[in-house]
Amino acid sequence: MAKDGAAKLSKNLLRMKFMQRGLDAEAKKQLDEEEKRIISDEHWFLDLPELKAKENYIIEERSYVPCEDLVYGRMSFRGFNPEVEKLMLLMNTHKEEEDEEEDDNVSRMETDITDEEMARRYESLVESMRKKFAKKRNRSTITKSEADVNCNDADNQPKKVFLKPQD
Amino acid sequence: MDTIHACFKEKIGEVLLPGDVFSFRLPESGDGSIKTEKTICGPGLRRNGEEVQVCKSGILRHKQPNMYWIDSQQRRYVPAKGESVIGIVTAKSGDIFKVDVGGSEQASLSYLAFEGATKRNRPNVQVGDLVYGQFTIANKDMEPELVCIDSCGRANGMGVFGADGLLFKVSLGLVRRLLVPQSEIIKDLEKIFPFELVVGMNGRVWVKAKTVQQTLIVTNLLETCENMTSQQRQTLFKRVADGCL
Secondary structure (H helix, E strand, C coil): CCCCCCCCCCHHHHHCHHHHCCCCHHHHHHHHHHHHHHHHHHCCCCCCCCCCCCCCCEEECCCCHHHHCCCCCEEEECCCCHHHHHHHHHHHHHHHHHHCCCCCCCCCCCCCCCHHHHHHHHHHHHHHHHHHHCCHHHHHHHHHCCCCCCCCCCCCCCCCCCCCCCC | CHHHHHHHHHHCCCEECCCCEEECCCCCCCCCCCCCCCEEECCCEEEECCEEEECCCEEEEEECCCEEEEECCCCCCCCCCCCEEEEEEEEEECCEEEEECCCCCCEEEECCCCCCCCCCCCCCCCCCCEEEEEEEECCCCCCCEEECCCCCCCCCCCEEECCCCEEEECCHHHHHHHHCCCCHHHHHHHCCCCEEEEECCCCEEEEEECCHHHHHHHHHHHHHHCCCCHHHHHHHHHHHHHHHC
């Protein structure tokens, strides 16, 4: 191995990590720039002017269904096929709901119990749950205040809190 | 795009011929202030660069806010994505069924495209069955594909139907008249007797009523509705209703 002064190391070797630990910041920057130049020279690109994708304002629609708002194709009349009649209601109201999304039309569902019964049931339910989890001391106060519509606490005794001795 | 709408508005309700062009100039892209709306060209209209060309002869129709299409008559069906059609199964090959939908090509229907179908649990479809399905792929470059489920995996009435009943072909214009919401023909037909009807956008209609005679009556009525004015139709229906009952 003939030594010509400083050993001639190839560029690739110099680019390896273990050779760059000894370098200072400037040398590193120069090496980086050289690399970038090489890469950008080799990088292939199309030599065309920049074409902006034109935003299409015209949309093509091939089907008649959205144009004329056609309904669902299966139909049954006068109860001939109850399943199809149910389907008709389902699919056509589904379509109407999409149209009326902007209006707040809440379709009323058929109920077995009236709203008032539901409210009453909930009232008593809330009452019983409260009693269940209330502390023993408070349980008697809950049952007392039923008759009063406004649930005023004026007649009830004030809650017993711990009184600190004043000594 | 007031310019487009202005061009179109003049012609709404008029008869247009193929080759008529609506052209307009797009505003300069530098003007950010002008808000451009989208125009939807329905069937019969085609976009050609920045112009809109008419490719079918008929009457120009408009729907708010920005939909335009040509209302024309034809009997030959061209598959379009999203339309529900009645098909006849013609062949079973491997994993797909070949279905005749009345177009230039037969559509393919995968056996997995039915509700509750798995590789082990194949649907019970035989050659010659009627299926009601929707197109997922339908363009001029590829073979059309049908499915019998919707995007959530539910059947929604699609699939094999109809043990009895009668299948016949009508023009596409009549099909659209039947499927319009609040269709008069349907309202008049309802009054006569109970029956079941499946209408496919490919011009095929399947009817089933209690007796063979009633089925044939409904079929004949639908076929004659094609060329009648609403007055004539109503008198005819009344006569049939009186005659039946």
